[in-house]
Amino acid sequence: MITIRNLDFWYSKHESLFDDLNLDMQPGHIYGLLGKNGAGKTTLLKIMSGLSFPKRGEVFLDHWIPRQRHPGFLQDIFLLPEEIYLPLINAESLVRLYAPFYPGFSREQFTRAMECLEVNTVRKLNKISYGQKKKIMIAFALACNTRYLFLDEPTNGLDIPSKAAFRSLLASAFSEDRTIILSTHQVRDLQSLIDHVLILSGRRIMIHQSLDFIGSRLKFQRSVTRPEIPGVLFSWNTEMGHACILPNFDDEPGPVDIETLFNGALEVPEKITHLLHSEIPVL
């Protein structure tokens, strides 16, 4: 379980990035961490990984304090940053030399992922493209079987078939004791994987809800023309017509359009959060 209490963080004292941020995350979920550029998605992942330290407040991953970088903690977490560094060896050597640090590493899982992503294991890692490097590190990250897996923009640099392969691999690698956080701008690539949405805005977590809950409170509709439906909370023009958010008064939760939710949360935060935080869906 990830627990963050009263987190304050800043790079410059004049500009705070997080202000009294609180967050609880349970295992067995895939969280989609969303936010505008500079909202602090990568920083939050770094703080949870122990690469950056809170200025105030506490962060725990189970009983571990990330900033202590205990070897046991590091064996249980894998952060795949957007910028990846790889030594001048090939994928086979990487596994031979790097995998022993992770007790849960599965060679079989790695091979399967590499086959699925169609990566060449013979060429040296400095001589392959960014996309190929990313695929190798995705395969490695999944095969480590760490309880915490943080992926920063995992689909950046992946070709279209690889994005589908990635989704399938991640879904198969997921288990009830794992917490996976996907920080991304490419919500459409990962929409089918995410079961919880975290939206960072205004130095805090604006939305932290399961898609089921969001779907039970908000209704997402698309139409060719601008909707003239009373009670529309937000609408925007997409390349496939108008997308809008309405309160959901149905008994069943509907599907959530994460992109529209994100845009709506940034444009009309009060309306969206009011509906999500109230006891019953009322306007």
Place this chain on the structure above:
Amino acid sequence: MNTKFSLKRFWQQIRFHGAGSWKSYTIAYGILIILMVYLSMVGGYKMILAFYSFALCIAGTLISARIFRSWSDFGNASSTLMLPASLTEKFSIGLFYGLVLFVPLFTCIYYFSAWITLNIFDHAISIKEIWRGPESLHESAYAFFMPTIMLFLLVQPIALYSAVRFRKYQFQIMILLIISLFVGYYYAQHLLMLNLTKMLAFNYIYFVVGDHLTYFTAKNGGSYVTIMVPAIIQKLNITMWMIFAAGMYVVAFLRLKEREI
């Protein structure tokens, strides 16, 4: 789980670092051999001996900077910091490649370079004679190697500290730090000598642990004067130097512990 130091993890790290860096090390050591053979051909056998201290510090600093680069930029540093090993093990990797392995390897290269030069270009001197070395070396190996190693023990933690502490221009800052330190050290020595021995010792060139120092005087048309260093100052020199070097390693280690990305 051993949280401080595990030999197994340390060995894994040695292999991991070595696999990614052996080519650059081979090239660096190859260049060093060529350079030393060339210098001894041009300047004679004694040239590389004089060159030993200087080259060890320069090559050692460059190699240390190469090793500690993994602590500086974002990609390298995040990968190193996230590696499941203790801080002591990660720190020790730098010491292993930059000190424990480097100094003996460099010394072997020195003797190998001398042997190549003498056997191929001078045709006369055996390895036994090289091992005995010129007067200063077989007078006292301690007096020769000790200052060199001590000097390096100071330079290396500065390289480490610069890589950990500064995010940009680490190499330039490191050079500036070393120069500042030596200027400071020079004046501290001068004041110490002045107060303890009542001797004026400007412009001296001497080994820090040596029993004598030589300084240049402009009197009588300019000449070098050698004076004996009192035993107490020799001991004080060594102690101060060791404390300072150890302190720099501790500071670098603590800084590494608090390293953020």
